[in-house]
Amino acid sequence: MSQVCPCGSGLDYRDCCEPLHQGVKAASPEALMRSRYSAFALELSDYLLNSWDARTRPAELTLQPDTRWFRLDVQDSGAQGDEGFVRFTAYFREGDEWLQLSERSRFALAEDGYWRYLDGNADFRRWSPGRNDECPCGSGKKFKKCCGG
DSSP states (O other), rough: OBBBTSSSSBBBBGGTTTTHHOOOOSSHHHHHHHHHHHHHHHHHHHHHHHHOOOTTTTOOOOOTTTTTEEEEEEEEEETTTTTEEEEEEEEETTTTEEEEEEEEEEEEEOSSSSSEEEEEEEEEOOOOEEEESSSSTSSSSOOOOOOTO
């Protein structure tokens, strides 16, 4: 059964982020960042820790079970040598609170050839989707007829 990848690429998960979650090297910082977003959506904390640079990685990562990720918008990305960046906004809900995370993330290419998340400047804000706005889940329905109902 096919499943659309949470990262928003429009591809099937098995053809997009799943191979990275299973150990395939990301081709770019953006590919790694998309796979990390999907890992948050799918609650793959081991992958998140393994894709984090050892210099900045926390000892453990506890994901909140009441967090639901809805959409990822990548504004810009690039790489030069063994350094890269991705600027993005992610939309999510924790309990009854709608939030958006805007971040410019930095990535480093490790000696083993894997891109890893280094750090980022995160900006969390409340987000209030309008009742008549398109639902952030990507259903194509109005918010009030979908996740806001």
